[in-house]
Every structure is written in C-alpha cells, then in structure tokens.
Amino acid sequence: MTTSQEELLPGTRRALLHRIATAQAEGRAPSLVAAVVRDGRALWHGARTSVDGHGPDENVQYRIGSITKTFTAVLVLRLRDEGLLDLAEALEKHLPGTGAGEATVAELLAHTGGLAAESPGPWWERTPGSLRPELADVLGDGTALHPTGRRYHYSNPGYALLGALVEELRGAPWEEVLRREVLEPLGLARTSVRPQAPAAGGWAVHPWADVMLPEPAEDFGRMAAAGQLWSTTADLARFAVFLARGDERVLSAETLREMSTPAAPAGPSDVVDGAAYGLGLQIQHRDGRLLVGHSGSVPGFLATLTLGVADDVAAVVLANCTGGLMTSQVAADLVRIVAEAEPRMPEPWRPLREVDPSVLALAGQWYWGASPCALRVTADGLVCLEPLSGAGRRSRFRPNGDGTWTGLEGYYAGELLRAVRRPDGTVDHLDLGSFVFTRQPYDEGAAVPGGVDPQGWRGIG
Incomplete structure (x- = not known):
C-alpha cells in the first residue's frame, strides 16, 4: 500500500x-x-x-x-x-x-x-x-x-x-x-x-x-x-x-x-x-x-x-x-x-438494469393503520419501507426469490415482508411480521385484522 x-x-x-x-x-x-x-x-x-x-x-x-x-x-x-x-x-x-x-x-x-x-x-x-x-x-x-x-x-x-x-x-x-x-x-x-x-x-x-x-x-x-x-x-x-x-x-x-x-x-x-x-x-x-x-x-x-x-x-x-x-x-x-x-463523494445514481413488473407495482404509498409509509424499489435490487413522516421504523429488505423479502436492519431485521394477494391475483395488502399495510388508511376493501368499522371515517357530531 x-x-x-x-x-x-x-x-x-x-x-x-x-x-x-x-x-x-x-x-x-x-x-x-x-x-x-x-x-x-x-x-x-x-x-x-x-x-x-x-x-x-x-x-x-x-x-x-x-x-x-x-x-x-x-x-x-x-x-x-x-x-x-x-x-x-x-x-x-x-x-x-x-x-x-x-x-x-x-x-x-x-x-x-x-x-x-x-x-x-x-x-x-x-x-x-x-x-x-x-x-x-x-x-x-x-x-x-x-x-x-x-x-x-x-x-x-x-x-x-x-x-x-x-x-x-x-x-x-x-x-x-x-x-x-x-x-x-x-x-x-x-x-x-x-x-x-x-x-x-x-x-x-x-x-x-x-x-x-x-x-x-x-x-x-x-x-x-x-x-x-x-x-x-x-x-x-x-x-x-x-x-x-x-x-x-x-x-x-x-x-x-x-x-x-x-x-x-x-x-x-x-x-x-x-x-x-x-x-x-x-x-x-x-x-x-x-x-x-x-x-x-x-x-x-x-x-x-x-x-x-x-x-x-x-x-x-x-x-x-x-x-x-x-x-x-x-x-x-x-x-x-x-x-x-473533505466529505465523501456520494455514489452516482444509476437506474436498475431490469425490474420485475410485479415488484414495481408495489412501489408507492402504503398505510400502516393511518400512518403513511413509502415502499421504494432501489437500484441495488432491494426494497425499502419507510415512514413518510421521517420518524418511525425503517428497513431495507432483500428479495428471497419467491416473492418475499427479508428485513436487513432495525425493528424489522430478519422479519418477512410479503404481498398478500386476492384470488384474482391483485394485491390486498402487505404483511410484515403480521403488521398489515394497505393502500388506503384502514382500507375497508382489504383484510385488516379486527375489521374496519362499516360507518367509516367521521367527524365529531
């Protein structure tokens, strides 16, 4: 050297x-x-x-x-x-x-x-x-x-x-x-x-x-x-x-x-x-x-x-x-x-060489209860799930080759992330160690544990 x-x-x-x-x-x-x-x-x-x-x-x-x-x-x-x-x-x-x-x-x-x-x-x-x-x-x-x-x-x-x-x-x-x-x-x-x-x-x-x-x-x-x-x-x-x-x-x-x-x-x-x-x-x-x-x-x-x-x-x-x-x-x-x-120069951003359309379809906003989160597909082949508020549980996940991912860090280290699909193949929700993430806050059309009140969201009357 x-x-x-x-x-x-x-x-x-x-x-x-x-x-x-x-x-x-x-x-x-x-x-x-x-x-x-x-x-x-x-x-x-x-x-x-x-x-x-x-x-x-x-x-x-x-x-x-x-x-x-x-x-x-x-x-x-x-x-x-x-x-x-x-x-x-x-x-x-x-x-x-x-x-x-x-x-x-x-x-x-x-x-x-x-x-x-x-x-x-x-x-x-x-x-x-x-x-x-x-x-x-x-x-x-x-x-x-x-x-x-x-x-x-x-x-x-x-x-x-x-x-x-x-x-x-x-x-x-x-x-x-x-x-x-x-x-x-x-x-x-x-x-x-x-x-x-x-x-x-x-x-x-x-x-x-x-x-x-x-x-x-x-x-x-x-x-x-x-x-x-x-x-x-x-x-x-x-x-x-x-x-x-x-x-x-x-x-x-x-x-x-x-x-x-x-x-x-x-x-x-x-x-x-x-x-x-x-x-x-x-x-x-x-x-x-x-x-x-x-x-x-x-x-x-x-x-x-x-x-x-x-x-x-x-x-x-x-x-x-x-x-x-x-x-x-x-x-x-x-x-x-x-x-x-002399701060370190960041690695240049590069796009993925290829992406599975079924994975790309999962990208975007999800809700854990009423808390907004984002799922991102990154150039290193991982997916990242993080709160949009900036505070809360965040983790990257590596693909397992069977449509599931394993958490790499933090609270979700070692935990399994999977997309739960309906009989017609569409995604109902994401399951992360039993936590359910839906496309809408407490989505009434998804299988939310405990169910969703049929009267939906309301103000104070």
Missing part, C-alpha cells in the same frame, strides 16, 4: 498534524504516530518526536495491546464460518475442564461470559507469562462474577480462553495460526508477537515531573491472545481496510458486519457514552458518527484503530506511554477532520 500525501488537501493535512502535535504535547507522550485511511488506502501518516533519536515512521512497531483481541476474534469467526464451531455452543464442548465452560463462544467474544476482568495473581501485563503456564493460572477457580449473557464485563481471561480454543481446534499455537491465516494473507509483515526492530520502547511518564521510567516488555504467555501483539501504523492501516471491506481469503464482509453489530447489553454508563461491544470490536457514537474498531493499552503503550463507517475513513493512533493520552479521542478526531474537511 503506497502512502500518498498529495491526496488530501494541504489544510486537511495541517489540521491532522496539528491534532496529533497537540495530543503528543498535552499528553506528554515520548512519541506518537498516526495514519488516516480512506477509500481503501492510506492517505496520510504523521509522527511527533523520536524513537531512539530518530523520527518514527509508519514502519516503527508499537505494542497494540487489546487490538490483539480483534485479531483473535477474526480467528474464531473463521472457525465458525468453516463449520468447526457454533457461536451458541458452550466453550465446554470444545475446551472441557476450564471451569468457565458454561459461557458460550459468542459470550466470550462479546465480554458477556461473566468472567473476571483480570487474571489472579501478580499484574499479568508486568510479569512474565511463565508465571501462568496453564489456563488454570489465568482463570483461578473459574468462578463467574456475573450470570452468563446478562452483563457486559470486559474480560482479558475470556480472550485467553478464545486463544486456547483456536489452538485446540487448529492443533497449532495461536501465534502460528494467526500468522498463517491472517497476517500473511493480509500482508501484515510488521505485525508480530514479539518486537522486531525498529520498535519503540515503552515508557511511564511521571505525573508531576517531566521525567520517564522504562516499562518492562513481558511475553504474556497464555494471555497473549488478549494483548500480545506489536504492529505499525502501516500494517494497522491495511487491517482497517480489511475490517471495512473484508477479504475472502480471511473473512467475508458479511461476517465482519456481524462482528461490528452490538452483541453485549450496555450498562448505564455505556448508554450515556453511546458505546457497545460486538464480537471482538468496540462500537461507539461520537460527533454523530458510528465508529467501529478497538483500543489497546499495556504498560508503556496506548493504541487505537477506529473506522468511521459512513465516511469510510479510518484512523490509527499509537503512542509509547502508559497513560495521560486518550488515543481513542485523537483517532475519532482524525476521522472527523477528514470527514468534515
């Missing part, structure tokens, strides 16, 4: 540089690197201050912490897509004896398995993985803190279990499976489980003085699948393109959409922040934008990869400090700067 600085306007590039310069200075990070991706390629790379006396570039490795979880989730979804597991299956079916086997694979992916946030014993991110050679050392007694499936509770040990699940079903170490099935196909040559020069050192910055302390860079052992990886802005830019578009060699776009769909119930603070969690991806709303990605932090490093879905703009921010800097906010700001300064 070639980085082209000329594809963004000079004012946009300066605004991006100013944002990371402000973040680095105010956050007192020894170094900070960032990249912006749009339309499937990296458009900008920026860096502030130095690593080992040299300005960092897009090929300098930083530790990315919990962004590792997204890579692990990709491996698990590959197993599901190959039919080797079902997300609704309990972990115990494939990995017996952990003590946490009641949780399903999906619950572990979404952090709703009820497990503890951290492993027992010494702080696992600052001590050798050799202290935790077995899964029992990661989980302790495996006792759940919360009922499974009921509450979102972020769990690093849960992703250690998912890494072990990958190893069990592939018959190879997590590291080897990751390299073979994800890193190599996507060309992520500078993403690895151990640092490869050039790599930034991790630092803690004193809260009350401008001095630093080096952080240890431990091998996490059994916890590797939760936060081990090192990577670069160039590699994570490629990974962002994959998350946005899919790659049939790794995962389809459809499966990636499933990963970025909320799967964990939000707590009160999450509702306020507009945050949710999918299957290995964090989901949030900032500045009116839907952002999907993941953040990461381990001693000495902070990292964020985020994708602005509607704008097709992604940002990567990496820094080598333990705290003091909100990389997730910086990344969201980089997305916003590009999206607002």
Whole structure:
C-alpha cells in the first residue's frame, strides 16, 4: 500500500498534524504516530518526536495491546464460518475442564461470559507469562462474577480462553495460526508477537515531573491472545481496510458486519457514552458518527484503530506511554477532520438494469393503520419501507426469490415482508411480521385484522 500525501488537501493535512502535535504535547507522550485511511488506502501518516533519536515512521512497531483481541476474534469467526464451531455452543464442548465452560463462544467474544476482568495473581501485563503456564493460572477457580449473557464485563481471561480454543481446534499455537491465516494473507509483515526492530520502547511518564521510567516488555504467555501483539501504523492501516471491506481469503464482509453489530447489553454508563461491544470490536457514537474498531493499552503503550463507517475513513493512533493520552479521542478526531474537511463523494445514481413488473407495482404509498409509509424499489435490487413522516421504523429488505423479502436492519431485521394477494391475483395488502399495510388508511376493501368499522371515517357530531 503506497502512502500518498498529495491526496488530501494541504489544510486537511495541517489540521491532522496539528491534532496529533497537540495530543503528543498535552499528553506528554515520548512519541506518537498516526495514519488516516480512506477509500481503501492510506492517505496520510504523521509522527511527533523520536524513537531512539530518530523520527518514527509508519514502519516503527508499537505494542497494540487489546487490538490483539480483534485479531483473535477474526480467528474464531473463521472457525465458525468453516463449520468447526457454533457461536451458541458452550466453550465446554470444545475446551472441557476450564471451569468457565458454561459461557458460550459468542459470550466470550462479546465480554458477556461473566468472567473476571483480570487474571489472579501478580499484574499479568508486568510479569512474565511463565508465571501462568496453564489456563488454570489465568482463570483461578473459574468462578463467574456475573450470570452468563446478562452483563457486559470486559474480560482479558475470556480472550485467553478464545486463544486456547483456536489452538485446540487448529492443533497449532495461536501465534502460528494467526500468522498463517491472517497476517500473511493480509500482508501484515510488521505485525508480530514479539518486537522486531525498529520498535519503540515503552515508557511511564511521571505525573508531576517531566521525567520517564522504562516499562518492562513481558511475553504474556497464555494471555497473549488478549494483548500480545506489536504492529505499525502501516500494517494497522491495511487491517482497517480489511475490517471495512473484508477479504475472502480471511473473512467475508458479511461476517465482519456481524462482528461490528452490538452483541453485549450496555450498562448505564455505556448508554450515556453511546458505546457497545460486538464480537471482538468496540462500537461507539461520537460527533454523530458510528465508529467501529478497538483500543489497546499495556504498560508503556496506548493504541487505537477506529473506522468511521459512513465516511469510510479510518484512523490509527499509537503512542509509547502508559497513560495521560486518550488515543481513542485523537483517532475519532482524525476521522472527523477528514470527514468534515473533505466529505465523501456520494455514489452516482444509476437506474436498475431490469425490474420485475410485479415488484414495481408495489412501489408507492402504503398505510400502516393511518400512518403513511413509502415502499421504494432501489437500484441495488432491494426494497425499502419507510415512514413518510421521517420518524418511525425503517428497513431495507432483500428479495428471497419467491416473492418475499427479508428485513436487513432495525425493528424489522430478519422479519418477512410479503404481498398478500386476492384470488384474482391483485394485491390486498402487505404483511410484515403480521403488521398489515394497505393502500388506503384502514382500507375497508382489504383484510385488516379486527375489521374496519362499516360507518367509516367521521367527524365529531
């Protein structure tokens, strides 16, 4: 992937540089690197201050912490897509004896398995993985803190279990499976489980003085699948393109959409922040934008990869400090700067190549009770049913090939839309999950549940 600085306007590039310069200075990070991706390629790379006396570039490795979880989730979804597991299956079916086997694979992916946030014993991110050679050392007694499936509770040990699940079903170490099935196909040559020069050192910055302390860079052992990886802005830019578009060699776009769909119930603070969690991806709303990605932090490093879905703009921010800097906010700001300064050009309108006359006859105004709605036939072969008032339930529907359609989103996701016809073949009404839509408000000539008062519409006499 070639980085082209000329594809963004000079004012946009300066605004991006100013944002990371402000973040680095105010956050007192020894170094900070960032990249912006749009339309499937990296458009900008920026860096502030130095690593080992040299300005960092897009090929300098930083530790990315919990962004590792997204890579692990990709491996698990590959197993599901190959039919080797079902997300609704309990972990115990494939990995017996952990003590946490009641949780399903999906619950572990979404952090709703009820497990503890951290492993027992010494702080696992600052001590050798050799202290935790077995899964029992990661989980302790495996006792759940919360009922499974009921509450979102972020769990690093849960992703250690998912890494072990990958190893069990592939018959190879997590590291080897990751390299073979994800890193190599996507060309992520500078993403690895151990640092490869050039790599930034991790630092803690004193809260009350401008001095630093080096952080240890431990091998996490059994916890590797939760936060081990090192990577670069160039590699994570490629990974962002994959998350946005899919790659049939790794995962389809459809499966990636499933990963970025909320799967964990939000707590009160999450509702306020507009945050949710999918299957290995964090989901949030900032500045009116839907952002999907993941953040990461381990001693000495902070990292964020985020994708602005509607704008097709992604940002990567990496820094080598333990705290003091909100990389997730910086990344969201980089997305916003590009999206607002250089808004995405809409796709040109094109007509359908061909249309079924029986489908075209359904287009137009319908009424759910007395509420006016419109059914539109769109150029992508879908139909869209939406309220004319602008407020209410709206969904697109894909054709099933038998004269019915299935809802793709919102309240009607998965629900069946069909035209109910009279004996002479004319359409009586539309049925959408038992809701009836008629051509006139409570059409007396249609089969409206409960019937229509024979005296019809009236005023107050």
